[in-house]
Amino acid sequence: MDAAPTVFDQLQRVAALLDHDLSRSLEPLGLSRARMHLLWTVHHVGPRSQQQLATALGVTPRNVTGLVDALVASGHVVRAPHPSDRRAFVVTLTDSGSGFVAEAAAEHARTSRDLLESVDAGDRDAFTRGLAAVVDRLERTIRDAEQAP
Amino acid sequence: MDAAPTVFDQLQRVAALLDHDLSRSLEPLGLSRARMHLLWTVHHVGPRSQQQLATALGVTPRNVTGLVDALVASGHVVRAPHPSDRRAFVVTLTDSGSGFVAEAAAEHARTSRDLLESVDAGDRDAFTRGLAAVVDRLERTIRDAEQAP
DNA sequence: TATTGTTATACTCTATAACTATA
DNA sequence: TATAGTTATAGAGTATAACAATA
Numbered sequence: 001m002d003a004a005p006t007v008f009d010q011l012q013r014v015a016a017l018l019d020h021d022l023s024r025s026l027e028p029l030g031l032s033r034a035r036m037h038l039l040w041t042v043h044h045v046g047p048r049s050q051q052q053l054a055t056a057l058g059v060t061p062r063n064v065t066g067l068v069d070a071l072v073a074s075g076h077v078v079r080a081p082h083p084s085d086r087r088a089f090v091v092t093l094t095d096s097g098s099g100f101v102a103e104a105a106a107e108h109a110r111t112s113r114d115l116l117e118s119v120d121a122g123d124r125d126a127f128t129r130g131l132a133a134v135v136d137r138l139e140r141t142i143r144d145a146e147q148a149p
Numbered sequence: 150m151d152a153a154p155t156v157f158d159q160l161q162r163v164a165a166l167l168d169h170d171l172s173r174s175l176e177p178l179g180l181s182r183a184r185m186h187l188l189w190t191v192h193h194v195g196p197r198s199q200q201q202l203a204t205a206l207g208v209t210p211r212n213v214t215g216l217v218d219a220l221v222a223s224g225h226v227v228r229a230p231h232p233s234d235r236r237a238f239v240v241t242l243t244d245s246g247s248g249f250v251a252e253a254a255a256e257h258a259r260t261s262r263d264l265l266e267s268v269d270a271g272d273r274d275a276f277t278r279g280l281a282a283v284v285d286r287l288e289r290t291i292r293d294a295e296q297a298p
Numbered sequence: 299t300a301t302t303g304t305t306a307t308a309c310t311c312t313a314t315a316a317c318t319a320t321a
Numbered sequence: 322t323a324t325a326g327t328t329a330t331a332g333a334g335t336a337t338a339a340c341a342a343t344a
Contacts, residue, residue, distance in 0.1 A: 008261035010280050015164035017287040063335060087302040087343045112157035118286035119279040126272035127279030131159050137267035138166040183311060200325060212312060236320045236325040
């Protein structure tokens with residue numbers, strides 16, 4: 001018989017399940033994780049140049065070109081001319097793109113409520129605090145690892 | 150100013166951070182996530198045929214062919230003849246592969262301990278219970294969604 | 299000279315379909 | 322006939338490098 005799963009195991013399991021759940025909800029709408037991520041980022045930081053999006057997403061500018069191409073083709077974003085720099089485009093959500101992000105946000109809120117309700121009422125505050133602490137610790141670990149390579 | 154992050158947001162953040170951390174630790178060793186997943190699976194379920202690995206990993210047999218090819222080339226696994234079915238191979242870890250999995254397991258244990266220690270001592274039990282409840286809920290949600298498509 | 303986005307090229311992971319050798 | 326694994330082909334996501342237009 002196996003030992004009890006560690007916190008790491010469980011968090012990995014959560015990651016896999018979230019990924020599975022997200023992909024499942026996105027697929028019928030013809031949107032991949034990477035494209036949704038770009039859509040989501042544009043929604044949250046506002047219309048930006050492809051360079052800025054590349055930085056925000058942590059991928060190369062070339063990669064953003066491909067993702068924006070696909071999202072333009074599917075009608076979720078448009079490339080608008082940059083007001084002061086004729087080399088650059090400003091990537092902006094269409095109504096369709098905005099509606100899509102709003103729907104996704106609503107579903108996230110639903111899932112969030114369900115997940116929190118699945119936690120015993122007396123454990124909820126401690127769980128929430130613990131989760132925040134874990135996020136902090138992971139962020140710090142990664143920052144440290146990147147600063148001293 | 151943004152509202153406080155939801156449980157969903159935080160779990161997604163954890164997923165992204167874990168992914169980042171794992172990729173970072175694997176890259177210098179020349180192992181991708183997908184290959185490590187196969188290695189890990191062989192370690193946990195024991196030497197298996199490629200068909201069985203495909204089922205365990207939730208990918209196509211063709212995909213397993215490619216991953217095993219790469220892991221054979223890097224010396225982490227070998228294809229042994231199946232004792233009773235001459236069509237099949239049994240994928241087995243080499244010493245190098247086993248050593249690698251052991252190292253990864255040790256690092257996971259370390260990370261797990263660090264993460265749990267980052268949670269306030271009084272919150273730890275509730276956090277652990279809450280995490281288990283969330284995993285259960287996610288698994289149930291996905292199972293339900295797959296049974297009634 | 300430096301930056302923005304693109305073309306060119308390549309690699310990994312993934313999938314489906316057709317094929318070979320065995321069962 | 323059915324199964325195990327492979328070849329053939331395709332597509333998404335990612336990367337680097339070289340190049341055009343513009344800053």
